[in-house]
Amino acid sequence: MELTNRIIVTRNYIDGAPKESDFEVRSRVVSLSREPAGSVIVRSLYVSIDPYQLTRMKSDSSSQSYSSLATGIAPGEEVDCYGVGKVVASGDPEFEEGDLVGGLLSWGEYCVLKPGAMFRKLDPMGFPLSHHVGALAFSGLTAYAGLFEVGKAKKGEKVFVSAASGSVGHLVGQFAKLHGCYVVGSAGSKAKVELMKEKLGFDDAFNYKDETDLKATLKKYFPEGIDVYFDNVGGEMLEAAVDNMNAFGRVAVCGVISEYTGKGRKAAPDMMDVIFRRITIRGFLAADFMCVFPEFMSAACEHLGSGKMVSLEDISIGLDSIPSAFVGLFAGGNLGKKIVQMAAE
Amino acid sequence: MELTNRIIVTRNYIDGAPKESDFEVRSRVVSLSREPAGSVIVRSLYVSIDPYQLTRMKSDSSSQSYSSLATGIAPGEEVDCYGVGKVVASGDPEFEEGDLVGGLLSWGEYCVLKPGAMFRKLDPMGFPLSHHVGALAFSGLTAYAGLFEVGKAKKGEKVFVSAASGSVGHLVGQFAKLHGCYVVGSAGSKAKVELMKEKLGFDDAFNYKDETDLKATLKKYFPEGIDVYFDNVGGEMLEAAVDNMNAFGRVAVCGVISEYTGKGRKAAPDMMDVIFRRITIRGFLAADFMCVFPEFMSAACEHLGSGKMVSLEDISIGLDSIPSAFVGLFAGGNLGKKIVQMAAE
Incomplete structure (x- = not known):
């Protein structure tokens, strides 16, 4: 299977406030057969839009090297981010087409997850998928x-x-x-x-x-x-x-x-x-607090399930809305968690 | 017994760098019979001179109210400080004349310790008394x-x-x-x-x-x-x-x-x-760390006793040297612990 993937990349380093013109869409052809054995291709459904990503886009992002999840992002490079998606092609026997997954995806309609990538199968547990990008992630x-x-x-x-x-x-x-x-x-x-x-x-x-x-x-x-x-x-x-x-x-x-x-x-x-x-x-x-993840999930599921807690989500639609969604974060444009829905579920 | 005590007080609030002229000597007559029952009068031997005291002498020392040991000091008020002294008169059966004590004394030749004051008998354990104002305090x-x-x-x-x-x-x-x-x-x-x-x-x-x-x-x-x-x-x-x-x-x-x-x-x-x-x-x-005091004392005594650790002390002599000793702290004048010896042992 070969498909054309559209992704959002930075055109340059961003040292001040971001503008939409700092970003552009690029198309890349993706084929499972050309990826390392065991790779998985995922269709992005919801991706997380986070302010801290800006610190990764600066020309000097040296401070970010202290966390493996927050290394610098060079212009033209894929922007990784937390998200939820659906497997469309799998070279890994543990995953099959149609599986829901959550983990480190990217600002792209599709995402190639190579062996060792950080993602896992996702059980929505009756909650909206978008919750699994924010309140439950x-x-x-x-x-x-x-x-x-x-x-x-x-x-x-x-x-x-x-x-x-x-x-x-x-x-x-x-x-x-x-x-x-x-x-x-x-x-x-x-x-x-x-x-x-x-x-x-x-x-x-x-x-x-x-x-x-x-x-x-x-x-x-x-x-x-x-x-x-x-x-x-x-x-x-x-x-x-x-x-x-x-x-x-x-x-x-x-x-x-x-x-x-x-x-x-x-x-x-x-x-x-x-x-x-x-x-x-x-x-x-x-x-650094994955040790409390189970405890957190238990509390969050209970509170959300009983209606005692509300997950506020501010959802834009489609890959092309990513730059404006991201830029808006720094003007206080979002209410609650900023998420881009990349495709219908 | 009645004696004349000389003390150092501030003449005014001190909001910038301290000058010697911010301080003066006052004399007060002290008599055990006029103090609350159970009081102890101590001759100061060594007193500690500490930079943080300046923060207590400011006109706005509100922040200091968060620690009972660092409340504001008004002009003319006795300046309490850590020190070592010798009992000269005691209304407390637990102390007698000649006892060495360590605790919250003051910038005075003598010090009246009322019931409830923070001090205890001191065993020098073979170390110079001055160590008990610094490295061992x-x-x-x-x-x-x-x-x-x-x-x-x-x-x-x-x-x-x-x-x-x-x-x-x-x-x-x-x-x-x-x-x-x-x-x-x-x-x-x-x-x-x-x-x-x-x-x-x-x-x-x-x-x-x-x-x-x-x-x-x-x-x-x-x-x-x-x-x-x-x-x-x-x-x-x-x-x-x-x-x-x-x-x-x-x-x-x-x-x-x-x-x-x-x-x-x-x-x-x-x-x-x-x-x-x-x-x-x-x-x-x-x-806040009195809980580790025994552990600290054990380590400090061992290191000082074996000569592996050195206690640097910078000792001035006599009550009248307190203002210059204190002012000198803010010009980096001291080497090691600044102490004033108030009387011969």
Whole structure:
């Protein structure tokens, strides 16, 4: 079988904010017979669109070499990403045509998974397939591990989440509420704030664009101080959160979206506060917490299945929508998890 | 018994670098009969002079309220500090005249320890009394707990210490070497650098004042990266250290001397590095690690007793030398632990 695959690649390194013109479509002919023995060809169904990918597209992505999942992406190179797909041709006896799989696919209509590639058969367990790209995959694990393993959130504690209507943030807030924490989220629009309070059950939420003094804002929302800050944004918000942390507070550093495009000011948290309040600031990647994956899946399935947790998904259609979907992330365009549906199921 | 006590107090709040004129001597008459029942009067022998005390003397010392040992000090108020002394009058049956004690004394020739005060009888165990103010007291515990409990230094790891000839730093470096780590220290003079290399057994050391690009400097001394950074200074050095950390590296934040006087630029460590390398930055106070005090004392006594570890002490004589001793800390005047001997033993 031979087929023409369309993929999205970068045309150049991207050192500032991404534009749609930084990307282009390329066509490549794919044939199982020309791939290494044991390869599998998958039709992409849903792919994950994540802000951290921008850091891989910079001319200097040296820092990313510290994680095998986040190495640099050169112009013209295939962009790998988490996704869900269906096997269309298999040279591996463990997979057959029609099998659903989840794992490291790419920004392409099809994807050749060579032996050793990171993917597995997927059982949807009655959930929409798109959930398996977000709440039941890395976004969910990131939220769960960051909140409980890194942030060590305990019942009754005060939790602050930034970018709280985003792919990870909206799950962090819900996990924290279900755990018995007091939760406040920040986001960049009135609609997002309403959503957090009314649909996601946050105790409170605010639009950071309406605020001029973030330290005072957090003081208002956390009169008793913050125990856990789940940081998706860095910059001034991180400084303001540290200023409001309680003794032995924990900051789980998940993302720095304010700095990905090189525009935002770097956070300079007060290190005297860090010492006297014995604050821990810890960066993490979900991939280091596969040990809690079963525990996370069990909790997420239970909460989603019972309707106590909502998976917010913002789905665009078709390969050609990938550049605008990706660019939109940095303008706060998405509500919940940004996903591109690549083909009908 | 009635005696005249001379103490050093601040004349005003100190918000910048301290000057000797910020302090003055006051005399107070002390009599055991006028103190609460059970009080003990102690003649100070050695008192500890510590940079963090400056943060307690600021007009806004709100952050310090997070530790009961570091509350604000108002002008004219007694300055409490760790020290060793001898009982001269006791209303507590557990203490008698001539007993040596160690604990929270003050910047005074005498010190009234009321019931509930933090002090205990001291057994010198054959070591000089001055050791019991530094290497065998909080400076030593700070070094030990910061390196092993917070920094989690393991044999073979690469350890960087700033202010490495200071009260805590010179002990951190020696503990790390004795544990089988590779250790490099930074300090502010050629003499200090030589001392670290020749007397303290550091693998290497450098004078940060000779360096223009601290990131490049650390890259040179740590071609394989830093696993543990014991931070006594904050500012640019913290940024440079984070830039050179290995995956899963730990920063034990012990002091921010570059910022105590309000002159230094605040550190803005790269949070992208913190995430992708999964770095932990954690502030601590030795007082939270009393649980490892016995283990620390056993190690310190063994190393000091066998001569494998050296306690560097920089001793001034007499109450009147306290202001200059304290002011000198912020100009890098001290070598090792700064102590004032208040009376002959």
